[in-house]
Amino acid sequence: MSYAKEQGEGGRTWLEEEIQEDLKWCMTVKKVLHSGNSDFQSMELIESGPFGKVLLLDGKVQSAEADEFVYHETLVHPAMLLHPNPKTVFVCGGGEGATVREVLRHKSVERVVMVDIDKVVCDFCNEHLEANKAAFADPRLELINDDARAQLEKWEGKFDVIIGDLADPVYGGPCYQLYTQDFYEAVVRPKLTPDGIFVTQSGPAGVLSCTEVFTPIHNTLAQVFPKVIAYAQHVPSYVDTWGWNMALQNASLSLPSSPAQIDELIASRIDSELQFLDGETLGAIMTLNKVVRKALRDEKHVYTVDQPRFIHGDGIKALV
Known part of the structure; x- marks a missing residue:
């Protein structure tokens, strides 16, 4: 990620995000609201031209004010609706607060435990992202700043839904280990109730990008759970189709037809009414194109700590 200034008086500032070694995209920057490291x-938090406030972690767009509801509704509600009566939810990551905001909209929810390792990000988002302030203040939420694996592993009791709203798996990033078979098998599945559901964001899922991490995550979950549902949706600020994978303890669970x-x-x-997701949309996001369906069928890689997959980019731990 870098900034570029147009030459001449009144020249605009552009944020450039490197998608691949030979591919960048950019947006205009009205103001840099914050820049630093935890x-x-x-x-980074910027005021952009097209998307309003944009949060970037390790140089990757994580959330944009204009379209974050697309990502967060799509992450949360399919699993919450598929479960017959979700009361307890554990969120891995989710520091900006939008994921728990969506979870707490469900009337059945009694308790949400959100564990994000980065207190700096959580505090900053609570202060600067107005849409999520009510979620952080909800008495049903317990926020813990610690390692999500460690907290889930030692937690007494089980959860109806576990959500992985983790930073993208980049080399040197803080959480690629939470996309591994060991995490799913040794930690996640034992902490789910009999009808429990695990859902995780799974990176780019376009025709050219789906094999980076989306299909390996799906195949990894399939080694652990009896049923895994892959789905995808274009998110404008991500400049690609994005993917999610939903893993079921009970393979017989299904949504209305x-x-x-x-x-x-x-x-x-x-x-309240959802902005993005409804019955027709839910069916559409689960209808994947031919290229992606074939990639899912052909995928053989199993994600482990020793054999991970990364999307393009480096975390700060890789740069020191």
Whole structure:
């Protein structure tokens, strides 16, 4: 990630994010609101031209004010709706607070435990991202700044839904170990209730990018769980289709068959209307294109600490 200034009076400032070694994209920057490092990752908050406030971690766009609801509704609500009665939820990561915001919209939820290793990011987002302030203040939320694996491993009791809203797996980043078979097998699955569901963000899922981490994460989960559902949706500020994988303890769980029935389910579970997700949209995000379906079928890689996969980029731990 870098900034570039146009020459001449009134020249605009552009933020450039490197997607691949030979591919960048950029957006105009009205103001850099914050730039610095925590103990775990670099952090930038900018006021952009097209997307409003944009949060970047380790040089990667994590969330943009204009379209973050697309990512967060798509991450949270399929699993929450698929579970028959989700009361307890554990969130790995999610420092900006938007994931717990969406979880707490469900009337059945009694307790949410969110564990993000980076207190600096959590505190900063609570202070500067207005849309999530109510979530941080909700009495049902317990926020812990620690290693998510360590907390989940020692937690007494189980959860109906576990959500992985983790930073992208980049070399030297803080959490690529939480995409591994060992984590899913030794920690996540034993902490789920009999109808429990685990869902994780899984990186780019476009026709050219899906084999970076999306298909390996899916194949890794398939070694551990009886049923894994892959789905994807374009997120404008990510400049790609994005992927998620949902793993079920109980393979017989299913959503209603018609969009109208899903809409009724949403209305019964959630007080306010969702911005992005409805019955028709939920069906659409689970209909993957031919290229991605083939990549999922052909994937053989299993994600381990010794044999990880990374998207392009480096965390600050790789740069010291």
